[in-house]
Amino acid sequence: MADDEGVRRRDVLKGLGVTGAVAGLVATTAPPAVQEAKAQPAAPHVHAVTRDGQAADTFRFFTPLEAAVVVALVDTLIPKDDVGPGGVEVGVPIFIDRELAGAYGRGARMYLDGPFGQGTPQQGYQLPLPPADLYRIGIADLNAWCVKTRGGKAFDQLSPADRTAALKAVEAGQAEFAQVPARSFFSVLLQNTMEGYFADPMYGGNRNNAVWKMIGFPGAIGMYGDVIEKYRNKRYDVEPKSIQDLS
């Protein structure tokens, strides 16, 4: 798979006009799917989407079509079950949207210039794309692959069981993405999903500290000097507090 991914990665670089040069923006030489993704208004725009019958959140970065895919992806990665809340209900899609709309999405603290190469897994992320571009192109790739291999349906139109099967193929690098390596997209998506689920609620996920309640984590309190003896070897059962709760 590594070689296949390498070939595709070089295609990405070529497609983006960045081979051997400085990483450019997704530009005139972009392959069709990229153009399609970029043809939709990037930002800012406001859409009220609905999920689970509730008036839902306003996405800033994702288009409505992209948002529906991200909601379906997050719901597949962390579904609601008897252990705890699902990723969607605690706001993970909004978390990802906010991150991509901001400095993180622009790759503000990433080195995105050359030299580029295939790299080993140990050399980490080597694409010339900041996270916002990786998502925009990756979602287009995912949908195109689903349409091609899943009876003409985009990812969010699949049944829950089919979404899980599709995502497993993406994770395993078995999905043929046209522009970005499927596994690179998956690993960033999974990382951001976990971040949104567990991070402080001020970033849009972990609403009402619900995930901290589930795992018994007291949140940002972190002041245990006076209670450490009292609770030695005992469960410290308190209402979790977020940074805003304490500010």
Add this chain to the structure above:
Amino acid sequence: MATKLKSADIVIVGLGWTGGILAKELADTGLSIVVLERGAPRDTNPDFMYPIIHDELRYAQRHQLMQDVSRETLTFRNNANETALPMRQLGSFLPGEGVGGAGVHWNGVTWRWLPWDHEPLKLTLASYGRSVIPPDMQLQDWGVSYDELEHYYEQVRISLWGLGQGRQSARAEDRGRQRVRGTAPARISQPADDSDPRGALFEKAAKSLGYHPFPGPSANMSQPYVNPDGVAFGTCHYCGYCEGSAVR
């Protein structure tokens, strides 16, 4: 256009541990000193204040206290057959940036070198002879011995991490016996931090096997402390965020 500034007697590049100690020591000389630091200025208040410093996304995941690799990074490879590539985001190791350098994300533990670490060649020869050293091994002494440096180890400990609640054996044969060189003098010694039940369990198990466990040196204060320069250290709140994440 380059601006020509007034010349200084001493210019120090980087205001981390090393540059900071140099600047502090040289400040008493009367020479003019300029320190250059590529990162942001920082101070305890407001940059490390509660509760915002307990923000795992900002600090543990996005590495806000660490080097910004969009401005400067390094390339690496794991063996000579690979092609080195840039580190595009921080991962397995975390260089610091800004005033304080790595000191701002220091976990409060630094073991001093043992005598052998300073003079590996001399002490290997004394114990085992030249025959144990392969011809192509470039074994060298550092040129300073533990005894020569011990005074400075002490000075740094008292100034920077002050109190070492635990103790560290400087002599290999003393390890575990607490008859150590470099142990905190009684007047500034703090009670050991025994907050961690894992440590207590380990101590019990080690003792039952006839070993002599001792607390590791730690700069996480069990009591308030003001160092000889007047810098006040607050007590540890056992927040659990030393390693960046409280739920890791």
